[in-house]
Amino acid sequence: MQxxxxxxxxxxxxxxxxxxxxALTVTWADGRESRFAAxxxxxxxxxxxxxPDGQRLFDVAELPDEIGIASAVLxxxxxxxxxxxxxxxxxxxxxxxxxxxxxxxxxRAERRRAPRLWGGELAADLPAATYAEVVKGxxxxxxxxxxxxxxxxxxxxxxxxxxxxxxxxxxxxxxxRETNYGRLFDVVSVEAPNNLAYTGLALGNxxxxxxxxxxxxxxxLHCLRAAEEGGDSIVVDGFYAAERLRREAPEDFDxxxxxxxxxxxxxxxxxxxxxxxxxxxxxxxxAVRAVRYNNRSAAPFDLPEEVVQPFYRAYRRFGRLLxxxxxxxxxxxxxxxxxxxxxxxxxxxxxxxxxxxxxLQGAYADKDGLLSKLRVLEEAHR
Ligand code: NM2
Ligand code: OGA
Ligand code: ZN
Numbered sequence: 001m002q003x004x005x006x007x008x009x010x011x012x013x014x015x016x017x018x019x020x021x022x023a024l025t026v027t028w029a030d031g032r033e034s035r036f037a038a039x040x041x042x043x044x045x046x047x048x049x050x051x052p053d054g055q056r057l058f059d060v061a062e063l064p065d066e067i068g069i070a071s072a073v074l075x076x077x078x079x080x081x082x083x084x085x086x087x088x089x090x091x092x093x094x095x096x097x098x099x100x101x102x103x104x105x106x107x108r109a110e111r112r113r114a115p116r117l118w119g120g121e122l123a124a125d126l127p128a129a130t131y132a133e134v135v136k137g138x139x140x141x142x143x144x145x146x147x148x149x150x151x152x153x154x155x156x157x158x159x160x161x162x163x164x165x166x167x168x169x170x171x172x173x174x175x176x177r178e179t180n181y182g183r184l185f186d187v188v189s190v191e192a193p194n195n196l197a198y199t200g201l202a203l204g205n206x207x208x209x210x211x212x213x214x215x216x217x218x219x220x221l222h223c224l225r226a227a228e229e230g231g232d233s234i235v236v237d238g239f240y241a242a243e244r245l246r247r248e249a250p251e252d253f254d255x256x257x258x259x260x261x262x263x264x265x266x267x268x269x270x271x272x273x274x275x276x277x278x279x280x281x282x283x284x285x286x287a288v289r290a291v292r293y294n295n296r297s298a299a300p301f302d303l304p305e306e307v308v309q310p311f312y313r314a315y316r317r318f319g320r321l322l323x324x325x326x327x328x329x330x331x332x333x334x335x336x337x338x339x340x341x342x343x344x345x346x347x348x349x350x351x352x353x354x355x356x357x358x359x360l361q362g363a364y365a366d367k368d369g370l371l372s373k374l375r376v377l378e379e380a381h382r
Contacts, residue, residue, distance in 0.1 A: 012099035014078055019069045024082060026098060034102035039067045042084055044101070045091035112287075115345070116150045117240040119327045126331065128155040131338075134172060142377035145173055145370055148218070152342035153235050159222055161335040166222040166363045169338060174369030177216050179209065180271050187221065187360035189353075194267055196296055202352035205236050205322050206294040208343050208364070211263040213275035215292065216364030219348070220340045223333035228356030234330045234349040235341060238291030241321040242280050245314075246288075252314030256280045259311060261292070262299040274299070279318060290344035293322060322347060333360070342367060 016027035024036045042048075042063065049056050068085040075081045078095035099107070127147035133140040134156065147154035159165050166184055170176050176183055181195075189200040196203060208219050221233070246253040260276040281290040303311055321327065330351075333339070341348050343364070 012078070012096040014074055014080060014095045014098075017072050017074060017080060019072045021068045021085075024069055024072050024080070026080065026102075028099065032102075032104060032106060034098070034104045034107060036098065036103070038069045038084065039063065040103075041069075041082055041091070041093065042067045042089070044093075045082075045089070046093070047091065112285075113149075115152065115239050117243060118151060118237045118329075119240055120325070120329060122151070122153075122237075123329045123331070126155055126329070127151050127153060128157060130157050131159040131169075131336075137172070138377065139381050141172060142374055142381065145374040145377070148340055148342060148367075148370060149374060152237060152239070152345035154340050155331075156338040156340070157336065159336050159338045161224045163224070163361065166220050166338065166361045169220060169222070169340075170218075170363060170365045173373040174218075174365050177364040177366055179212070179216065179364060180267075180273070184361050184363040187362055188358065195265075200231075200353050200358075203349045204295055205234060205328070205347035205349040206296065207238075207292045207347055208294075209265075209273075210277075210292045210294040211265040211273040211275050211297050213277070215275070215277075215290075215343060217343055217367035218340060218365040218370060219343045219362060220338060220365070221333075221348075221360050221362045222338040223335055223360050225357060225359040226332070226334050227353035227358035229354045230351050231353030231358050232330050232332045232351045233339065234328050234351070235339070236322050236324075236328045236347050236349075237345065238293065238322065238347050239288050239345050241318065241324075241327060242288045242291055244321050245280075245318055249314070249317055251310075252317050253280065255307070255311055255314040256318060257282050259301075259303055259307065262302055263292075263294060263297045264299040265297055276302075279315065291347070292344070293318070293347055295319070 011028065011030050013029035014026055015029045018025045022038055024041065026034050026036070028034070043060065048058060064086060066086065070083040070085045070088070072080055072082045075092060079092045080095065080098060081090060081092045083090045129140060129144040134144045144154055144156065156169065159169060164184065167176050187197055190198050193199050207215065209216050242253070256279045258278065260278055262274065262276040265271065265273045277292050279292055280288060281292070283289040301308065301311065
């Protein structure tokens with residue numbers, strides 16, 4: 001880890017400084033150049049924040065209209081001290097801080113973490129850990145959580161096959177998200193099911209609770225008792241399918257990002273949950289940010305008449321990619337196995353099952369909590 005610190009330090013060495021009144025340009029020892037607008041620096045000056053929590057003490061509305069740079073000099077230990085106009089405020093920025101927040105295209109690209117897309121080949125090397133390891137926390141927990149961040153999927157084996165353990169696993173990294181199905185739910189085949197999940201039928205690959213806004217971001221399923229026959233679990237990387245669609249049929253991809261699909265789940269007199277969202281959601285830079293797909297709960301599409309047929313062409317193509325035998329991974333959970341999916345990326349399904357009292361317990365959680373825990377663990381082990 002020493003080398004990493006040294007690397008970070010050397011790349012953040014300021015080799016040159018220039019300013020034109022409106023912006024500061026830093027030339028780094030590795031040749032990169034980064035431009036920082038005066039107002040951005042002023043807004044981010046360290047003493048504009050409250051010491052203990054780092055929260056900003058002023059509002060943007062209070063900033064003067066014209067903020068400029070009067071001077072910028074290199075001061076002790078690689079810091080850049082800037083004096084602002086009109087009021088002569090000075091602020092010192094650490095070189096490492098400037099580099100970590102630099103806005104040149106290369107620096108911005110480095111901060112984006114690309115998901116590691118996968119297809120059926122993942123089966124040969126399933127991201128997994130044992131409960132005994134991760135329950136200790138620290139690096140083992142961080143490694144398991146990093147699979148969820150990077151692959152959108154991870155297995156956990158050796159979880160005691162006891163009721164409620166699925167919530168205990170969530171408590172290792174975050175908080176249970178309670179829903180109309182309870183804090184946790186039993187996935188068993190029952191006489192009067194209120195959801196196809198509570199039958200022995202096969203379930204196509206799907207996002208859970210697409211009729212919620214926000215959708216639960218993480219789903220965990222823990223096997224207490226395996227079926228004697230069938231019931232295999234299936235997962236597929238929705239981001240991989242979306243990228244294939246973008247490449248193979250760009251117009252279809254475009255349609256799925258531009259029109260919202262309504263989803264609905266009704267239990268008469270109990271709930272009428274409705275949410276509408278695109279099947280493929282993009283972020284501001286055009287990267288796929290979320291996938292939402294659930295044939296069972298899709299309500300009748302509410303689309304301009306002329307879009308209906310092309311939309312179905314796109315929807316069907318996407319549905320086929322999400323069930324492509326070469327893209328899916330299937331496995332058979334035994335008692336004590338658990339899997340977690342990023343419910344906005346990886347879809348899950350199951351094969352039908354016949355004999356045996358198969359019993360899974362499931363629960364939901366939010367992903368920002370998991371990512372927060374992961375950052376804290378990674379920071380502690382850097
Ligand atoms: N259950 C298992 O989101 C769905 O409707 C899929 C969810 C009922 C909590 C099933
Ligand atoms: C679910 C579900 C899969 C299974 O409960 O949401 O998809 O294997 N279950 O029973
Ligand atoms: Zn499900």
